[in-house]
Amino acid sequence: MNLATYARRNLWRRKGRTILTILAVAVAVLIFAVIRTVVSAWNAGADQAASDRLATRHKVSITMQLPLNYSTQLREVPGIEASTWATWFGSKDPKERTPFFAGFAADHNTWFEVMDEMQVEPAALEEWKRTPNGAILGDVLARTLEVGVGDKLMITSDIYDGDWEFKVVGIYKPLRRTVDRNSMVFRWDYLNNDPRAEFAHDQIGWMMSRITDSTKSADVSRAIDKIFDEREDQTVTMSERAFQLSFLGAFAAVLTAFDLVSLVILLIMTLILANTIAMSVRERTHEYGILRAVGFRPGHILGFILGESVLLALIGGVVGVLLTLALINGVMGPYIEENMAGFFPYFQAPVVVMLQALGAAVLLGLVAGLFPAYRASSRKVTDALRRID
Amino acid sequence: MSEPSIVTLSGISKTFHRAKEPIHVLDKLDLDVPAGSFEALMGPSGSGKSTLLNIIAGLDRPTSGTVKIAGSDLTNMSDGALAKWRAATIGFVFQSFNLIPVLTAAQNVELPLLLTHLGGGERKKRVAIALKVVGLEDRMHHYPRQLSGGQEQRVAIARAIVNDPKIIVADEPTGDLDRKSADDVLTLLETLNKEQGKTIFMVTHDPAAAERAGVVRKLDKGALQ
Numbered sequence: 001m002n003l004a005t006y007a008r009r010n011l012w013r014r015k016g017r018t019i020l021t022i023l024a025v026a027v028a029v030l031i032f033a034v035i036r037t038v039v040s041a042w043n044a045g046a047d048q049a050a051s052d053r054l055a056t057r058h059k060v061s062i063t064m065q066l067p068l069n070y071s072t073q074l075r076e077v078p079g080i081e082a083s084t085w086a087t088w089f090g091s092k093d094p095k096e097r098t099p100f101f102a103g104f105a106a107d108h109n110t111w112f113e114v115m116d117e118m119q120v121e122p123a124a125l126e127e128w129k130r131t132p133n134g135a136i137l138g139d140v141l142a143r144t145l146e147v148g149v150g151d152k153l154m155i156t157s158d159i160y161d162g163d164w165e166f167k168v169v170g171i172y173k174p175l176r177r178t179v180d181r182n183s184m185v186f187r188w189d190y191l192n193n194d195p196r197a198e199f200a201h202d203q204i205g206w207m208m209s210r211i212t213d214s215t216k217s218a219d220v221s222r223a224i225d226k227i228f229d230e231r232e233d234q235t236v237t238m239s240e241r242a243f244q245l246s247f248l249g250a251f252a253a254v255l256t257a258f259d260l261v262s263l264v265i266l267l268i269m270t271l272i273l274a275n276t277i278a279m280s281v282r283e284r285t286h287e288y289g290i291l292r293a294v295g296f297r298p299g300h301i302l303g304f305i306l307g308e309s310v311l312l313a314l315i316g317g318v319v320g321v322l323l324t325l326a327l328i329n330g331v332m333g334p335y336i337e338e339n340m341a342g343f344f345p346y347f348q349a350p351v352v353v354m355l356q357a358l359g360a361a362v363l364l365g366l367v368a369g370l371f372p373a374y375r376a377s378s379r380k381v382t383d384a385l386r387r388i389d
Numbered sequence: 390m391s392e393p394s395i396v397t398l399s400g401i402s403k404t405f406h407r408a409k410e411p412i413h414v415l416d417k418l419d420l421d422v423p424a425g426s427f428e429a430l431m432g433p434s435g436s437g438k439s440t441l442l443n444i445i446a447g448l449d450r451p452t453s454g455t456v457k458i459a460g461s462d463l464t465n466m467s468d469g470a471l472a473k474w475r476a477a478t479i480g481f482v483f484q485s486f487n488l489i490p491v492l493t494a495a496q497n498v499e500l501p502l503l504l505t506h507l508g509g510g511e512r513k514k515r516v517a518i519a520l521k522v523v524g525l526e527d528r529m530h531h532y533p534r535q536l537s538g539g540q541e542q543r544v545a546i547a548r549a550i551v552n553d554p555k556i557i558v559a560d561e562p563t564g565d566l567d568r569k570s571a572d573d574v575l576t577l578l579e580t581l582n583k584e585q586g587k588t589i590f591m592v593t594h595d596p597a598a599a600e601r602a603g604v605v606r607k608l609d610k611g612a613l614q
Contacts, residue, residue, distance in 0.1 A: 009491035290487045295476020381448045
């Protein structure tokens with residue numbers, strides 16, 4: 001036996017109460033971890049953005065277009081290794097098998113060279129270059145739309161009128177887990193040559209460039225924007241990370257609210273734990289008096305109570321983390337990646353979030369035990385011995 | 390030649406305050422208890438018996454006066470030093486046994502030894518000896534709920550003697566026991582006093598228990614009669 005034996009045994013004196021408290025802590029940890037996973041997954045695209053890629057868009061808004069010839073001039077900027085461009089299409093499935101997916105028209109000669117985390121078989125790429133209405137899809141989207149290579153695909157747009165017919169020429173393979181597997185890329189010239197897109201003829205949505213030295217991204221960005229500074233359509237160039245974050249900006253308030261909710265959950269967990277520990281300590285006041293009488297010091301009593309509180313929180317935390325892993329990685333993650341890949345291409349519980357949840361549980365276990373532990377340890381021995389609940 | 394005093398109280402007074410009203414529990418009390426004696430303290434409820442016992446055991450401090458126990462002056466000892474002193478010098482036997490319900494008999498007896506530097510093997514040896522002294526070596530792995538009241542009190546006595554204290558203080562040790570179990574406990578205390586030379590200071594209401602002590606003192610209204 002050692003001093004920890006007593007703290008450990010005390011934990012199971014009221015089995016029902018202990019189990020309910022562990023479950024309460026576990027549920028709090030589960031909710032905290034799910035919320036943190038949502039926030040983390042939301043930011044994952046930006047977090048994993050390539051550091052050697054820059055995005056250039058219209059200075060006023062991403063919704064405003066740039067002249068096509070900007071793409072040629074941009075390539076002449078020193079430090080640019082390769083560049084490409086794309087235009088947002090606003091794709092919709094007329095059969096409504098999916099409510100929304102990302103579809104965009106891109107330069108078929110350069111897109112997959114610059115966006116190399118989307119890997120396409122060389123044969124498929126050659127076929128794309130030969131097929132004006134060729135489209136390359138992510139595997140999840142292809143499955144949702146029930147099409148394979150060689151199939152025809154009818155898509156509508158909320159920007160361009162009518163039905164648009166494509167031929168699926170390939171399926172891209174994601175080389176990074178944050179790549180959206182629910183998107184479609186087709187040839188920009190197919191869109192540009194169609195009369196229905198006359199209003200945006202020879203215009204592009206944004207440009208992506210790979211630079212030779214990622215440490216000089218700020219200098220290269222300034223150099224790009226300087227070229228177009230005196231033009232009617234001025235540009236703003238930023239890192240790919242900043243570009244992705246600008247899309248998330250509108251949701252910043254929601255994410256902040258999520259963060260606050262996760263903190264409130266932890267506070268509730270602390271109060272539940274503190275209540276349990278306070279009840280246990282109250283019931284054992286006389287017993288702590290006995291221990292003090294036989295020579296245990298206030299520090300020992302403090303240690304017994306804090307040890308019990310932390311152990312309780314740790315067990316609840318571990319149960320919560322296991323539940324989170326089962327729920328997110330086993331149920332939520334696969335479902336969200338299949339059905340909401342546009343927002344969450346990768347939805348799995350990050351190790352860092354699990355560690356945060358466990359760390360928070362332990363820390364708050366300590367905090368929850370502090371007040372009852374202080375009260376019990378500072379009580380006079382004779383007062384404690386008189387107290388029988 | 391009489392034994393030197395192991396307990397020397399000089400001019401002890403103790404005053405509590407209840408709702409700002411002072412309550413004088415002990416009044417300039419002097420007491421000498423020779424080493425190796427077995428003394429019983431009797432008196433009506435509220436006479437100050439438990440307060441006096443707590444002061445001798447180093448659990449409480451007098452409002453005024455000096456307390457010298459087993460060669461140590463407790464008057465100005467810090468709380469931490471007092472706790473250490475109690476662990477080494479005093480063995481406690483309480484009325485309601487006060488065993489820890491989640492620990493076995495052996496673990497309850499081992500508790501005071503956890504505060505020493507003894508290794509696990511040596512602790513186990515001492516626990517076995519203490520339980521043998523009280524006749525419960527075959528109950529060492531039983532939990533308190535699996536023991537009778539008399540057995541629980543004997544385990545409590547084993548806990549009180551396991552660290553070989555100089556003094557055993559007993560607060561109504563037979564108060565919760567039937568006559569037979571009470572006799573067994575008193576016989577055990579007598580044995581510890583006679584064969585191991587332990588000084589025993591016992592508070593009791595029970596005249597039969599007091600009869601077993603060598604000296605019976607009476608306390609009334611905070612003063613020894």
